[in-house]
Amino acid sequence: MTAAAHRPWLLLAPALVLLAVLLVAPMLVMTAYSFFEYVDIGVERPAFELKNWADFLRDPYYHYGLAKTARVALISTVASVVLGYVPALVIASTRSRGRWLLMLLLLLPFWISFVIRTMSWIQVLGANGLINAVLISLGLIDAPLELLYREAAVVMGLVHFLLPFTILNIFVALEGIDANLVPAARTLGASSFQAFLQVTLPLSLPGVATAALLAFVLAAGSYVTPLILGGPGDFLFGNLIYSAVMTELNWPLGATLAIALTVILAALLLIYNRFFGVDRLARGLS
Numbered sequence: 001m002t003a004a005a006h007r008p009w010l011l012l013a014p015a016l017v018l019l020a021v022l023l024v025a026p027m028l029v030m031t032a033y034s035f036f037e038y039v040d041i042g043v044e045r046p047a048f049e050l051k052n053w054a055d056f057l058r059d060p061y062y063h064y065g066l067a068k069t070a071r072v073a074l075i076s077t078v079a080s081v082v083l084g085y086v087p088a089l090v091i092a093s094t095r096s097r098g099r100w101l102l103m104l105l106l107l108l109p110f111w112i113s114f115v116i117r118t119m120s121w122i123q124v125l126g127a128n129g130l131i132n133a134v135l136i137s138l139g140l141i142d143a144p145l146e147l148l149y150r151e152a153a154v155v156m157g158l159v160h161f162l163l164p165f166t167i168l169n170i171f172v173a174l175e176g177i178d179a180n181l182v183p184a185a186r187t188l189g190a191s192s193f194q195a196f197l198q199v200t201l202p203l204s205l206p207g208v209a210t211a212a213l214l215a216f217v218l219a220a221g222s223y224v225t226p227l228i229l230g231g232p233g234d235f236l237f238g239n240l241i242y243s244a245v246m247t248e249l250n251w252p253l254g255a256t257l258a259i260a261l262t263v264i265l266a267a268l269l270l271i272y273n274r275f276f277g278v279d280r281l282a283r284g285l286s
Helices: 003-034 049-056 060-093 101-109 114-119 131-135 151-175 181-188 192-220 224-229 235-247 253-275 278-285
Strands: 037-040 044-046
Touching: 037 049, 037 181, 037 224, 037 253, 049 253, 060 101, 060 151, 060 235, 101 151, 101 224, 114 151, 151 192, 181 253, 192 253, 224 235, 224 253, 235 253
Parallel strands: none
Antiparallel strands: 037 044
């Protein structure tokens, strides 16, 4: 091969090395750990056995965790996409100088710790929180409502976390639509709502799909939000991984659950790539 043919690989070499060290190698180590034998708390023995995978495949508790995770992640994803579409459309449609302020407000949550943003919901949903304080002061209730440590609280926390990501991805799709298409539809007799339904919405669907995929993956892998806002039964699959690794110190089982969740989410990514292409996801994250 000539020097010119080697040049792309030389340019990609630093990124490929980082990917191999920071992504591929840890995944290989976790995969190997999933076949280790659990001996005692924090003690495992190298042995190629399928017990951990058999426990995952046979135990209905893990199946329930997967089903619950899929349901909560799906609800959070739909809510995030629906709630995020309007702000994305407003930002994309704004041509005034105040547009930078809207973008600043959109990016502002990224400057605050995710844990702090999640814990702030305790002051909103708690027994002495904002909602109960307002309802009691208005005389609508006599005793505080139990809003915290429920699945609904977990969904609210996840939506709060996911909204900036969904808005940004939908905004990128809306920003890429030719600005002349809507005026052309209006000149052909379409109303503003008809132009939105027949032009803007269909052309923005790839961005909506990107936002939905990213939101679902982030929600499915979350464990902090259920840990802070959920009750004992409001766990997600990430909490099972956290419990196996940090509480039980059963690293082989934790590695098995982590690899299983990764494979499931990777399958969703392959399905997305089949219909939309991963390049759209990369543009949405750039």
